[in-house]
Amino acid sequence: LDGWSTAQLLGEVLRHYAGEALPGVAGRFADYIGWLQSRDADASESFWRDQLKALDEPTRLLAALRAPDAAEAGRHGQGEQLHALDAGETAALASFARAQKVTLNTLVQAAWLLVLQRCTRQPAVAFGATVSGRPADLPAAQQMLGLFINTLPVIATPQPEQAVGDWLRTVQTLNLALREHEHTPLYDVQRWAGRGGQALFDSLVVFENYPVDAALRRTPGGLSFANVRNLAETNYPLTLLIAQTDTLHLTCRFDRTLLADAQARQLVDTLFAVLRQMAADGAAPLATIGLLAPAERTAALAAGTAPVPYPAAEPVHRLFEARAAARPDAVALVFGDATLTYAELNRRANALAHRLIARGVGPDVPVGVLAES
Structure with missing residues (x-):
């Protein structure tokens, strides 16, 4: 069962417990299987192949981050952090x-x-999104019990000049198109x-919005629950579970052998910082959205203004070559x-x-540089 079905099933059990009459069964999981078999498989393949054209390589967020140090890497299991x-x-x-x-x-x-693109420096990025999998055009699909949930890639290419509002509508349109092939x-x-x-991705985003059965809210017949906790694991090293009530709750679950606790907290702080900046101005270009909150950015810039010793005896091009030899794959x-x-x-x-040497250029020979604005 998926989360949606679990809530409904527990609700039915509680109504039985309270002696309430249950409505007749409007649909069965077999109806969903029949619906699946009637879908146009060629159309779905065409849709996904078109989506995949933009993705040159899988999005490996954790590979782009600093590996945990020896003390951090010694930790095992799944970490969990609660944020709001x-x-x-x-x-x-x-x-x-x-x-x-x-x-x-x-x-x-x-x-x-945006966070994925900035961290991985890939033009097109992807993450996994969970979808309910309950077709709007299948009668009684919302009341059926079974495993409908699916995970699919959301693939997009944020453009620096794109306004925040336009970017949001691009993602919304993408989600609507994905619904037809989820x-x-x-x-x-x-x-x-x-x-x-x-x-294709190593991060999963789950927006928990499935309905909670009314019977679960009122616990009939004096029945009560204690120490209720939802335990769930995925095969992805990073999962963000978001739930909205009066506040926005974010549960971050991560593989502690690949991501340190401090890194997980920083990723969530970064996501929140980007959300705040986007909400501040829908007309702002994406290029103006940073990974740091304004106060953190100011502090980082101030820390970077301290004098740094410069090895004057070594020419610039030699310093660059040394850097290239030490970190050839760094951006x-x-x-x-x-x-x-x-x-x-x-x-x-x-x-x-x-x-230039082949053309006779040597020391003290001026070389023109054409710069385009």
């Missing part, structure tokens, strides 16, 4: 989402996509991506959607130098 935005901030986010004509789920997803098995999507059993240059590692930039610089 207060009622005022939650109301402000919900109001902003309504003004932009999107759901709060879309707002959270759009913010997480029954597609994830292993099929991975196969169409040419990845076989390889995951050295970012321009728009393009990135160059130190090794790539060093290789291009050397190629240009050899070309």
Whole structure:
């Protein structure tokens, strides 16, 4: 059973306990199987292949972060952290989402996509989203019991010049399109991506909005519950579970061998910082959205203004070559959607130098540089 069905089943048990009459069964899981068999499999394959065109490689957030140090890496099992935005901030986010004509789920997803893009430096990024899998056009689908839930990739390419509001509506449109094909098995999507059993993402976002049966709220016949806790694990190293009441609750579950506790907290703080910045101005370009809260950014900039000793005896190009040798795969240059590692930039610089030498350029010979604005 999925979470939606579990709540309904417990509700039925409690109504039985209270001696209440239950309504007749309007639909069965077999009806859903029949609905699945009637779907256009070719249309779903075409949709997902089109989505996958933008994704050059899987989105590996944890691989882009610093590996836990020896003390942190010695911890095992699943970590869990509980975070929340207060009622005022939650109301402000919900109001902003309504003004932009999107759901709060879309707002959270759009913010997480930005975090993924900034951390991995990949133009197109993906995360896993859970979908209810209950078709709107299947009668009584909301009342059926069974395992309907599915996990599918949300793939998008945030553009720096895109306004926050436009970006939100892009993600909302993507979600609506995905709804038409949300029954597609994830292993099929991975196969169409040419990845076989390889995951397309390592983070999962779950927005818990399934209904809670009324019987669970009133605990009939003096029945009471104590120490109730939901235990759930996924095969992904990072899962964000979001639930909205008067406040926005976020449960962060993570593999402690791959992500340190402090890193998990920082990721959630970063997500909250991006959400606040997006909600502050729907017309702001995405390029202006940072991963740090304004106060943290100011402190970081202030810390970076301290004097640093400069090895004057070593020319700049030698310093750069030493850096390229020490960290060849680190990102050295970012321009728009393009990135160059130190090794790539060093290789291009050397190629240009050899070309200039071949043309007779030597020491103290002026070389013109054309800069386009």
